[in-house]
Amino acid sequence: MSRAGAPQAPKLDAGGLRVLIIAASWHEKVMDGLLGGALRAARDAGIDSPTVLRVPGSFELPVAAARLAPDYDAVVALGVVIRGGTPHFDYVCQAATLGLTEVSVRTGVPIGFGVLTCDDESQALDRAGLPAAGEFAGSKEDKGFEATSAALQTALLL
Ligand code: DLZ
Numbered sequence: 001m002s003r004a005g006a007p008q009a010p011k012l013d014a015g016g017l018r019v020l021i022i023a024a025s026w027h028e029k030v031m032d033g034l035l036g037g038a039l040r041a042a043r044d045a046g047i048d049s050p051t052v053l054r055v056p057g058s059f060e061l062p063v064a065a066a067r068l069a070p071d072y073d074a075v076v077a078l079g080v081v082i083r084g085g086t087p088h089f090d091y092v093c094q095a096a097t098l099g100l101t102e103v104s105v106r107t108g109v110p111i112g113f114g115v116l117t118c119d120d121e122s123q124a125l126d127r128a129g130l131p132a133a134g135e136f137a138g139s140k141e142d143k144g145f146e147a148t149s150a151a152l153q154t155a156l157l158l
Pocket residue numbers: 024025026056057058059060079080081082083084088092
């Protein structure tokens with residue numbers, strides 16, 4: 001599961017870091033995959049029990065991060081936004097992206113960006129880190145793992 005140009009995820013020793021995973025609740029199957037990948041990345045890096053907080057939607061990710069980031073060494077934000085027939089998609093994507101960037105830069109706490117912004121569910125499933133099952137051939141990418149690895153790498157650098 002890798003994409004052209006993406007760096008190989010390094011082996012990390014992040015045991016002892018305080019890690020918060022904030023996960024939106026829309027698009028349950030894709031979110032199960034993203035959260036599974038994030039927990040796998042944390043475990044591989046020596047973090048057995050990161051805090052997991054569920055929020056309603058991707059729009060709520062920034063406010064949760066703003067309130068809680070100062071208590072953690074690294075935060076991971078997970079969500080899935082799928083384009084519909086109205087401009088709502090653009091507003092939710094923009095709010096999540098700009099909001100999380102603002103919180104990360106203001107607090108100095110790295111936030112792994114694991115928010116998928118997709119045209120349809122099939123694009124999202126391709127990036128969700130899910131194994132093959134029945135008709136489903138399995139995801140090509142694992143964005144929950146990638147976002148967590150990036151946040152932990154950055155926290156260790158800082
Ligand atoms: C309202 C909404 C819509 C239409 N689509 C999504 C989506 O695809 N993914 C997602 O995470 N959240 C969605 N939401 C909910 C908003 O993020 C937010 O929870 C509500 O607007 C309430 O503030």
